[in-house]
Amino acid sequence: MQExxxxxxxxxxxxxxxxxxxxxxxxxxxxxxxxxxxxxxxxCASVFMSFVLSIAVFLALNDSENGSRIICNxxxxxxxxxxxADAAFLFDPLSSIMILVVTGVGLLIHIYSLGYMKGDSGYxxxxxxxxxxIFSMLLLxxxxxxFLMFIGWEGVGLCSYLLISFWxxxxxxxxxxxxxxxxNRIGDAGFLIGIFIxxxxxxxxxxxxxxxxxxxxxxxxxxFLEKNISLLNGIELYGASAATIICLCLFIGAxxxxxxxxxxxxxPDAMAGPTPVSALIHxxxxxxxxxxMIGRLNFLFAMSxxxxxxxxxxGAVTALFAATIGCAQFDIKxxxxxxxxxxxxxxxxxMGVSAYSAGIFHLMTxxxxxxxxxxxxxxxxxxxxxxxDIRNMGGVRKYMPVTFAAFLxxxxxxxxxxxxxxxxxxxxxxxxxxxSGHHILWLTGLATAGLTAFYMTRLLVLTFFxxxxxxxxxxxxxxxxxxxxxxxxxLIVLALFSAAAGFLGLPEALGGFNRFEFFLSPVFGSHxxxxxxxxxxxxxxxxxxxxxxGIFSGVFFYLVKPELPARIAKxxxxxxxxxxxxxxxxxxYSFIFVSGTGxxxxxxxxxxRYVIDLTVNLSGYILRLMAHIIDWFDRRAVDGIVNSAAxxxxxxxxxxxxxxTGRLQAYVMLLIIALAIGVFYKAIF
Amino acid sequence: MEIITLQSFLIVSLILxxxxxxxxxxxxxxxxxxxxxxLILNSSALNFASFSRFAGRGLEGQVFSIxxxxxxxxxxxxxxxxxxxxxxxxxxxxxxxLNILKG
Numbered sequence: 136m137q138e139x140x141x142x143x144x145x146x147x148x149x150x151x152x153x154x155x156x157x158x159x160x161x162x163x164x165x166x167x168x169x170x171x172x173x174x175x176x177x178x179c180a181s182v183f184m185s186f187v188l189s190i191a192v193f194l195a196l197n198d199s200e201n202g203s204r205i206i207c208n209x210x211x212x213x214x215x216x217x218x219x220a221d222a223a224f225l226f227d228p229l230s231s232i233m234i235l236v237v238t239g240v241g242l243l244i245h246i247y248s249l250g251y252m253k254g255d256s257g258y259x260x261x262x263x264x265x266x267x268x269i270f271s272m273l274l275l276x277x278x279x280x281x282f283l284m285f286i287g288w289e290g291v292g293l294c295s296y297l298l299i300s301f302w303x304x305x306x307x308x309x310x311x312x313x314x315x316x317x318x319n320r321i322g323d324a325g326f327l328i329g330i331f332i333x334x335x336x337x338x339x340x341x342x343x344x345x346x347x348x349x350x351x352x353x354x355x356x357x358x359f360l361e362k363n364i365s366l367l368n369g370i371e372l373y374g375a376s377a378a379t380i381i382c383l384c385l386f387i388g389a390x391x392x393x394x395x396x397x398x399x400x401x402x403p404d405a406m407a408g409p410t411p412v413s414a415l416i417h418x419x420x421x422x423x424x425x426x427x428m429i430g431r432l433n434f435l436f437a438m439s440x441x442x443x444x445x446x447x448x449x450g451a452v453t454a455l456f457a458a459t460i461g462c463a464q465f466d467i468k469x470x471x472x473x474x475x476x477x478x479x480x481x482x483x484x485x486m487g488v489s490a491y492s493a494g495i496f497h498l499m500t501x502x503x504x505x506x507x508x509x510x511x512x513x514x515x516x517x518x519x520x521x522x523x524d525i526r527n528m529g530g531v532r533k534y535m536p537v538t539f540a541a542f543l544x545x546x547x548x549x550x551x552x553x554x555x556x557x558x559x560x561x562x563x564x565x566x567x568x569x570x571s572g573h574h575i576l577w578l579t580g581l582a583t584a585g586l587t588a589f590y591m592t593r594l595l596v597l598t599f600f601x602x603x604x605x606x607x608x609x610x611x612x613x614x615x616x617x618x619x620x621x622x623x624x625x626l627i628v629l630a631l632f633s634a635a636a637g638f639l640g641l642p643e644a645l646g647g648f649n650r651f652e653f654f655l656s657p658v659f660g661s662h663x664x665x666x667x668x669x670x671x672x673x674x675x676x677x678x679x680x681x682x683x684x685g686i687f688s689g690v691f692f693y694l695v696k697p698e699l700p701a702r703i704a705k706x707x708x709x710x711x712x713x714x715x716x717x718x719x720x721x722x723x724y725s726f727i728f729v730s731g732t733g734x735x736x737x738x739x740x741x742x743x744r745y746v747i748d749l750t751v752n753l754s755g756y757i758l759r760l761m762a763h764i765i766d767w768f769d770r771r772a773v774d775g776i777v778n779s780a781a782x783x784x785x786x787x788x789x790x791x792x793x794x795x796t797g798r799l800q801a802y803v804m805l806l807i808i809a810l811a812i813g814v815f816y817k818a819i820f
Numbered sequence: 821m822e823i824i825t826l827q828s829f830l831i832v833s834l835i836l837x838x839x840x841x842x843x844x845x846x847x848x849x850x851x852x853x854x855x856x857x858x859l860i861l862n863s864s865a866l867n868f869a870s871f872s873r874f875a876g877r878g879l880e881g882q883v884f885s886i887x888x889x890x891x892x893x894x895x896x897x898x899x900x901x902x903x904x905x906x907x908x909x910x911x912x913x914x915x916x917x918l919n920i921l922k923g
Contacts, residue, residue, distance in 0.1 A: 797922030799915045
């Protein structure tokens with residue numbers, strides 16, 4: 136089994152790439168000739184193959200004695216001087232969980248898309264992009280070195296851009312795609328700089344150690360870094376420890392990709408893409424890349440408590456911040472987007488307090504319940520004929536029972552109701568936060584948990600309960616019907632996972648055996664602190680109670696007394712407006728950065744126009760003036776001399792010609808006179 | 821003592837030369853001018869002969885005189901041919917009218 140993975144592990148990536156290639160190149164032809172079925176089959180089959188291989192990898196890792204790590208070295212990609220990067224793929228517990236999530240959730244979403252995208256003219260394009268995304272994500276996850284990871288990192292960004300602006304004929308979608316791409320670009324610049332500094336620092340460390348022997352490993356491969364991370368000790372850059380700077384640069388990359396403060400603004404806009412894309416890329420997988428990256432480099436981040444502190448604080452603040460915005464939105468997908476940002480904040484909080492396995496655990500459960508929520512929302516949107524405003528929904532429960540059931544389970548899971556998955560993973564993070572002594576961050580997390588339960592309940596109630604409020608589509612009510620099986624099946628599977636996945640990481644305090652943490656311990660090590668069981672019970676109870684309070688207040692405000700929220704909103708109008716308008720962050724960014732860039736360009740344009748153009752024009756003018764002077768000189772002086780020489784000759788000729796009389800006697804007389812003069816002259820002198 | 825000295829010859833020669841020169845200057849007819857030229861040639865031939873005679877240096881001067889006579893004959897032939905051509909063209913041989921080379 137291990138042999139097999141070592142030799143053929145790269146096939147995991149080949150299948151989705153092949154699918155993307157075939158659908159991308161021949162999709163149009165296949166669609167016209169054979170219809171939609173072969174395209175969907177091809178796309179799903181390629182992801183299914185990857186999924187099967189992922190299971191194989193998982194089993195191989197499980198049954199190996201010492202094999203916490205299998206490396207499949209496909210070929211040497213770069214080898215230039217000290218820089219070497221292999222196209223090598225790292226299979227260890229962490230990446231195996233990630234690829235299971237990516238291919239598993241990916242497969243379900245592919246199947247869901249079969250129904251969701253039916254009849255779209257870009258059917259083949261959609262699946263080609265989706266397969267390409269799976270490939271890039273697997274590349275990111277499986278990469279054995281920073282460079283390969285960066286390729287995947289950029290690849291998922293590209294696919295995200297392509298899929299957000301999938302319906303590019305509408306300007307709004309194209310702008311949303313651009314926004315995502317540009318904001319991600321800012322983060323990616325940080326990521327890239329982090330890699331550069333890391334490379335430099337490791338080289339410095341090697342030089343300080345007096346050796347350049349890397350035992351045949353690329354110095355940016357995770358294997359080498361993990362083993363030799365102590366080389367970074369004492370390396371300083373601008374007076375700060377190099378590890379801190381590297382971690383912060385990489386974290387900037389993570390905030391871009393994983394939508395954290397301050398680079399989260401693209402994610403809500405990214406909801407312009409098709410709903411399966413929102414589920415797969417902007418909820419379950421791609422946005423977790425930053426979390427995964429920190430987990431992958433945990434040994435590096437462990438060297439910088441300062442960077443970890445910043446990560447934890449950013450995560451906690453983002454979680455609370457996004458959750459408050461989520462309470463006042465009306466677009467079903469936007470609410471889920473803010474919820475995603477909030478949950479990602481949790482994961483970063485977990486990472487920041489060194490609870491890596493808790494963070495990854497939450498990443499996994501979040502992938503299940505958030506994908507389920509998004510797919511449920513997509514199902515509702517399709518059922519409501521592309522209505523996304525929850526003010527115009529309501530009462531959908533009766534028409535779409537399966538969607539409702541799945542949505543309910545996922546919603547309870549994200550709210551943290553025991554014993555669903557979200558409860559365990561979230562509680563794990565909160566407990567670890569408390570345990571590490573960050574009590575304020577814990578409180579922030581707890582408040583976020585309450586808010587999460589509140590706004591998810593609000594979403595559920597407004598969408599599925601009460602009467603249908605479809606104002607402009609009154610007649611549409613009768614046409615609302617349950618989605619086809621290809622769409623409900625993934626919902627059911629995901630709902631089951633969001634209910635049950637929590638038992639993988641059942642904390643010991645609750646009588647379980649944290650399998651998840653144990654499985655990941657080769658990567659993260661075991662961080663088993665002193666046991667505060669009574670404390671843990673209390674905190675667990677607290678978070679469960681907060682979740683229940685959140686749900687009850689949601690039910691109370693939106694189901695029992697639906698007129699109350701509007702009254703409260705009116706009372707606290709300024710605060711409500713602030714939250715409703717997302718704290719005016721978009722406007723702030725647009726004011727500072729977009730207009731700032733505008734001002735800079737205006738200044739530069741003015742500089743070009745008035746300084747550079749002026750200089751150029753002035754020198755041109757001076758040259759022309761000089762040319763005029765030289766022309767005048769040529770015309771008057773040079774030509775004048777030449778012409779006057781000719782003129783003088785002419786005039787002289789005119790006079791002299793008179794001497795040539797043509798009369799013989801005159802000539803002879805002249806001759807005689809000259810002779811006479813000559814004789815006399817000779818005679819006298 | 822000899823009566824006829826070198827001066828006598830030179831005087832005759834001078835008279836011939838001046839006569840020829842006057843003829844050239846005063847005549848309008850080209851033939852007249854030509855005759856003047858002949859006189860000048862002959863005066864120079866006489867000079868050659870007389871200097872040769874009185875210098876007592878052989879016959880070089882006499883030989884030159886004969887050359888001059890021969891040349892004058894040849895020149896007469898060419899000159900008369902030219903005159904005929906001029907006459908044909910100009911319908912006359914007046915020297916004053918031969919002014920096509922006037923500047």
